[in-house]
Amino acid sequence: MTETTHHRICPLCEACCGLEIKTRGNQVISIRGHDADVFSAGYICPKGVALKDLHEDPDRLRKPLIKRDGVFVEATWDEAYAEIERRLLPILAAHGRNAAGVVVGNPSAHKIGLLTYFGKLARALGTKNVFSASTLDQMPKQLASGLMFGHWLSVALPDIARTDYLLVLGANPLASNGSMWTVPDFKGKAKALQARGGKLVVIDPRRTETAAMADAHHFIRPGADVFLLAAMVHTLFAEKLVSLGTVSEWVVGVDAVQQAVAPFTPEAVATRCGISADTIRSLARTLASTPRAAVYGRIGTCTQQYGTLASWLIDVLNTLTGHLDVPGGMLFAKSAAFGQNTAGNPANKPGVGKGVSTGRHHARVSGAPEVYGELPMTCLSEEIETPGEGQIKALFTVATNPVLSSPDGPRLAKALDTLEFMVSMDIYLNETTRHADVILPGVSPLEDLHYDVAFPQLSWRNHARYSPPVFERAPDQPEEWQTMLKLAAIVQGKGAAVDANALDDAQFAEDAQRLFGQHADAVIAATARYKGPQRSLDMALRAGPYGDQFGLKTDGLNLAKVMASNHAGGIDLGELQPRIPEMLRTPSGKVELAPPSLLQDLQRAAQDVRGLAPDLVIIGRRDVRTNNSWMHNLPILAKGPFRCTALVHPQDAARLGLQDGAMASLHNGPRSVRAQVHISDEMMPGVVSLPHGWGHDLPGAQLQVAAERPGANLNALLDDQLRDPLSGNAVLGGVAITMTAAI
Ligand SMILES: Nc1nc2c(c(=O)[nH]1)N[C@H]1C(S)=C(S)[C@@H](COP(=O)(O)OP(=O)(O)OC[C@H]3O[C@@H](n4cnc5c(=O)[nH]c(N)nc54)[C@H](O)[C@@H]3O)O[C@H]1N2
Ligand SMILES: Nc1nc2c(c(=O)[nH]1)N[C@H]1C(S)=C(S)[C@@H](COP(=O)(O)OP(=O)(O)OC[C@H]3O[C@@H](n4cnc5c(=O)[nH]c(N)nc54)[C@H](O)[C@@H]3O)O[C@H]1N2
Numbered sequence: 073m074t075e076t077t078h079h080r081i082c083p084l085c086e087a088c089c090g091l092e093i094k095t096r097g098n099q100v101i102s103i104r105g106h107d108a109d110v111f112s113a114g115y116i117c118p119k120g121v122a123l124k125d126l127h128e129d130p131d132r133l134r135k136p137l138i139k140r141d142g143v144f145v146e147a148t149w150d151e152a153y154a155e156i157e158r159r160l161l162p163i164l165a166a167h168g169r170n171a172a173g174v175v176v177g178n179p180s181a182h183k184i185g186l187l188t189y190f191g192k193l194a195r196a197l198g199t200k201n202v203f204s205a206s207t208l209d210q211m212p213k214q215l216a217s218g219l220m221f222g223h224w225l226s227v228a229l230p231d232i233a234r235t236d237y238l239l240v241l242g243a244n245p246l247a248s249n250g251s252m253w254t255v256p257d258f259k260g261k262a263k264a265l266q267a268r269g270g271k272l273v274v275i276d277p278r279r280t281e282t283a284a285m286a287d288a289h290h291f292i293r294p295g296a297d298v299f300l301l302a303a304m305v306h307t308l309f310a311e312k313l314v315s316l317g318t319v320s321e322w323v324v325g326v327d328a329v330q331q332a333v334a335p336f337t338p339e340a341v342a343t344r345c346g347i348s349a350d351t352i353r354s355l356a357r358t359l360a361s362t363p364r365a366a367v368y369g370r371i372g373t374c375t376q377q378y379g380t381l382a383s384w385l386i387d388v389l390n391t392l393t394g395h396l397d398v399p400g401g402m403l404f405a406k407s408a409a410f411g412q413n414t415a416g417n418p419a420n421k422p423g424v425g426k427g428v429s430t431g432r433h434h435a436r437v438s439g440a441p442e443v444y445g446e447l448p449m450t451c452l453s454e455e456i457e458t459p460g461e462g463q464i465k466a467l468f469t470v471a472t473n474p475v476l477s478s479p480d481g482p483r484l485a486k487a488l489d490t491l492e493f494m495v496s497m498d499i500y501l502n503e504t505t506r507h508a509d510v511i512l513p514g515v516s517p518l519e520d521l522h523y524d525v526a527f528p529q530l531s532w533r534n535h536a537r538y539s540p541p542v543f544e545r546a547p548d549q550p551e552e553w554q555t556m557l558k559l560a561a562i563v564q565g566k567g568a569a570v571d572a573n574a575l576d577d578a579q580f581a582e583d584a585q586r587l588f589g590q591h592a593d594a595v596i597a598a599t600a601r602y603k604g605p606q607r608s609l610d611m612a613l614r615a616g617p618y619g620d621q622f623g624l625k626t627d628g629l630n631l632a633k634v635m636a637s638n639h640a641g642g643i644d645l646g647e648l649q650p651r652i653p654e655m656l657r658t659p660s661g662k663v664e665l666a667p668p669s670l671l672q673d674l675q676r677a678a679q680d681v682r683g684l685a686p687d688l689v690i691i692g693r694r695d696v697r698t699n700n701s702w703m704h705n706l707p708i709l710a711k712g713p714f715r716c717t718a719l720v721h722p723q724d725a726a727r728l729g730l731q732d733g734a735m736a737s738l739h740n741g742p743r744s745v746r747a748q749v750h751i752s753d754e755m756m757p758g759v760v761s762l763p764h765g766w767g768h769d770l771p772g773a774q775l776q777v778a779a780e781r782p783g784a785n786l787n788a789l790l791d792d793q794l795r796d797p798l799s800g801n802a803v804l805g806g807v808a809i810t811m812t813a814a815i
């Protein structure tokens with residue numbers, strides 16, 4: 073049989089690397105980086121290679137499962153849809169639309185079918201009970217960026233190829249490969265920065281892989297970033313270092329920021345941060361005096377009680393030091409399709425917009441405000457448990473495993489058992505989907521077409537890349553967008569027999585009408601060769617900032633051209649460029665440096681400046697061979713040293729009587745887990761690190777490889793009541809624990 077070479081973007085993490093995949097028949101022979109890829113230039117990590125194991129994993133589901141008398145049995149797709157219709161509709165009829173909840177997880181961000189069609193299911197359900205991994209992750213950054221720049225995905229990105237100083241807080245891109253910043257081969261780019269005389273500085277409670285290669289690393293007490301950042305802003309004003317540079321006429325709120333940070337002198341915050349006042353001043357001065365400099369913060373700065381404030385202050389620093397919207401500083405990507413901050417469609421006017429707002433509705437039990445259409449994930453258990461109007465009785469989970477990935481997973485597991493009905497779209501029978509009544513499997517990534525909807529909006533360089541499926545899917549296996557449309561039709565009472573393609577045609581026509589009005593028919597005709605997400609993609613590319621405007625601009629982009637560039641590694645659209653004011657979508661048409669809700673929340677921080685540090689707190693950790701909770705079943709990644717260890721500083725180990733390699737019990741109130749101790753001076757004294765996504769020893773899951781070394785579930789230790797009040801994001805780090813040697 074002949075060998076075929078395919079080029080495919082890796083869908084496993086935000087780096088979006090281009091892969092070269094060789095196949096013979098239906099066998100994967102090899103996976104390596106695609107050297108010609110215009111964006112990732114051959115870079116790859118071990119997870120990319122593991123796509124072969126994922127494709128071949130015997131535990132990966134290939135047929136729908138229906139639970140009958142407590143046991144899962146294989147079913148046809150028609151049987152599964154019929155079961156959902158039969159069980160779900162009476163619940164909606166009896167208890168109303170809010171009786172259904174939907175939870176969508178991280179892999180959906182990497183699937184065009186799930187990302188562009190999930191909203192259709194949520195809208196068809198008409199429920200307020202929509203949850204996602206965003207509130208375990210980046211919602212603070214999205215809210216802060218939305219308030220400042222006008223859209224949830226208008227996130228400023230370090231121009232790493234041209235900067236001379238990069239300050240990184242709460243991110244470890246050497247393990248995570250970058251987040252809210254699509255930057256394959258961060259290490260290579262950081263080394264190039266250092267080679268041209270630039271500096272990388274890391275602020276992290278652990279001396280991470282990224283910190284180890286940095287020019288300087290400062291430990292910080294978990295959760296204290298807001299104090300450090302506010303004191304740096306304070307220093308800029310106190311030492312007259314504020315200089316807005318090219319964006320000065322487009323920024324409002326500078327005076328209000330100056331007033332708001334007045335209490336945060338470096339001396340006032342030093343103990344709280346564990347960083348000296350001199351160091352804080354010096355960080356601020358270096359940032360101000362380096363012409364090309366950038367500050368980047370990620371999950372460590374989000375998953376804490378001041379997550380939105382910290383995310384905001386990072387961009388306040390970038391702005392006040394003249395680094396916003398300049399080469400070598402922080403720039404905004406201009407994505408070829410689906411960007412809400414590009415002219416794109418006629419309704420989307422450059423420079424001003426609706427901005428963002430929160431609290432259009434509230435969680436029933438806690439009263440937490442809606443943010444970006446969602447309620448906090450940490451409200452899910454109580455919304456299922458608490459009786460009354462609007463109680464969740466039926467749940468859809470889509471590509472998510474919250475029993476492991478959300479705080480107080482054991483509580484959620486119990487709550488899921490009380491549901492009247494649960495449907496999971498997932499590729500595994502795992503810790504969460506074992507609670508479902510019906511599981512609908514997605515395709516293998518190698519059987520799926522791919523275009524990144526979200527990540528080009530967060531990319532270090534502009535690009536457009538499309539991957540066709542490597543293998544054909546089984547004849548009866550639907551694509552995930554089709555499943556989503558079927559579910560949407562069922563909950564609308566249109567019947568399980570409805571034709572998903574016909575529904576899609578009708579909905580596309582509606583979208584075209586809404587966006588293009590009198591030109592809708594021409595748009596429908598121009599994109600008629602495609603269906604499903606491909607058709608939406610063609611429309612978005614053609615109407616987008618580089619688009620062919622449906623034939624008006626002959627040298628512009630369309631899907632056919634992007635497809636044709638697949639083997640050449642995609643289409644490079646150049647370095648990021650300054651985009652203010654055109655990219656703004658705030659009602660004022662300005663960068664809002666001082667959103668009132670943030671100034672108000674800063675007072676909460678001001679009252680906590682002298683807060684005492686607990687003796688021991690816990691934080692998370694990522695390893696390059698893991699991906700949240702779901703890749704521990706792949707042999708190539710699972711081999712090697714055991715990774716789910718609790719890192720403890722030698723002083724803490726001595727104080728607590730812990731031995732290297734021995735087991736310890738970790739306690740947080742009534743919650744406890746056991747984990748293996750690894751003594752390491754990588755840790756800041758008083759801080760323990762345990763990775764999340766482990767704990768594969770729960771009965772009923774079908775993950776043979778993962779179960780061999782299950783590890784401990786960090787989220788069994790965390791409380792689901794701690795949140796950043798503005799964004800609803802969970803607090804996943806800096807939580808006080810106690811630790812004892814296990815007997
Ligand atoms: N303590 C602590 N907890 C954390 C974090 C932390 O740092 N510390 N990080 C948080 C973050 S950032 C995130 S994003 C969340 C992630 O949490 P989740 O969004 O729940 O994601 P995963 O745990 O990765 O689970 C992904 C699920 O999707 C399934 N899946 C994989 N591919 C596909 C597919 O193609 N189709 C379908 N239908 N399903 C698929 C997998 O089998 C798995 O069940 O975890 C959060 N939890
Ligand atoms: N290999 C691998 N890659 C991944 C993932 C994975 O699970 N495995 N998950 C993906 C996902 S969903 C995401 S969201 C991204 C996340 O990408 P990153 O944000 O880079 O994630 P981490 O590697 O967890 O780095 C967070 C860092 O914050 C530090 N930290 C903890 N608390 C604090 C604090 O209070 N302040 C400061 N300054 N630092 C703190 C931690 O020690 C850690 O080094 O990674 C993605 N990529």
Ligand code: SF4
Nearest residue numbers: 082085088089117120
């Ligand atoms: S860094 Fe690894 S997992 Fe992430 S996209 Fe690249 S190859 Fe895939």
Ligand SMILES: [Mo]
Nearest residue numbers: 178205209210
């Ligand atoms: Mo994430």
